[in-house]
Amino acid sequence: MSLPAHTLTQAARLSVAPMMDWTDRHCRYFHRLMSRRALLYTEMVTAPALVRGGATHLLDFDAAEHPVAVQLGGSDPAELALATRLCVERGYDEVNLNVGCPSDRVQSGTFGAVLMTQPALVAECVSAMKDAAQGVEITVKCRIGVDDQEAEEVLPDFLSQVGAAGVGRFTIHARKAWLKGLSPKENRDIPPLDYPLVHRMKSFFPSLHLSINGGIATLDAAEDQLEIMDGVMIGRAAYHQPADILLKADQRLFGEPGAKTxxxxxxxxxxxxxxxxxxxxxxxxxxxxxxxxxxxxxxxxxxxxxxxxxxxxxxxxxxxxxxxxxxxxxxxxxxxx
CATH class of the missing domain: 1.20.120.1460 (Four Helix Bundle (Hemerythrin (Met), subunit A))
Known part of the structure; x- marks a missing residue:
């Protein structure tokens, strides 16, 4: 059974980013031993792999991982709805739509960051996912824009349209994705971070729960972001230095006593x-x-x-x-x- 929305909202104060080839079920079990409270995400699972390929083993997880969210990739509303139903049946607490991955494989499938150019389609997708979700929360992880888009214009329009379709919680990677000319690895570092833009989104959309992602590598930095944002998502630092991030997170970010070694x-x-x-x-x-x-x-x-x-x-x-x-x-x- 999935967790109540308010519990997930609390957990989203700190989340560990979905990372391909890294945040599999073994990684998540390991991370859960260090933090009882942080929200954990699966690697991205594509809706076609689940619906057409029958690869439901990709949804396996241990009950100890809760609170745990599954991230889906796709752009077909009907297919995403079917995939969402499969995720809900397996007991995930949240289903997240990937609108941020810049890989060539994702672009060719018309999902991931390229969907920043099609907010109306994303709204249609999340609406279909919500209808299939049986009350489980649908969320979105996105970028601030892609390529030559004016992020200052694109991001608020995206949040407005997708929020109107029923999404109340977003994670925003504070970089553009450059789909032309940069590799996925380069897209994690080369596009400049624009934290002030993401911070402005919180003032523009006070009713939305907004987490910030990108370049946050310490709990000190996370605490600074939480002065403005509702949540912080940490990726590579949580993977490469998990003790520095996760062992102390429950104490520092959730006010819980005690920590393991x-x-x-x-x-x-x-x-x-x-x-x-x-x-x-x-x-x-x-x-x-x-x-x-x-x-x-x-x-x-x-x-x-x-x-x-x-x-x-x-x-x-x-x-x-x-x-x-x-x-x-x-x-x-x-x-x-």
């Missing part, structure tokens, strides 16, 4: 790893997401080396994780402070 999180992953291995999975499927757990701490290099060199070997098991952990001195006061 990175060592405790590593130990708590062992039962999950044992279940995964018993089901025929590979150690590397899970531990590849854990390489940054001790980033910036003594022993981090040895931790990464042991896991990255050993986890893909035949027969690799939890003993390898324990070996890697032995290289990292435990400093609970430093980690939990």
């Amino acid at each position: 990175a060592h405790q999180v590593a130990e708590e992953m062992i039962p999950y790893l044992e279940r995964h291995l018993a089901a025929g999975g590979k150690l590397h499927n899970v531990t590849r997401h854990m390489l940054g757990l001790f980033a910036g701490r003594p022993g981090a290099r040895a931790w990464r080396r042991v896991l990255s060199e050993g986890a893909t070997r035949p027969g690799a098991g939890v003993a390898l994780l324990r070996e890697a952990l032995s290289h990292v001195p435990e400093t609970p006061r430093q980690e939990a402070s």
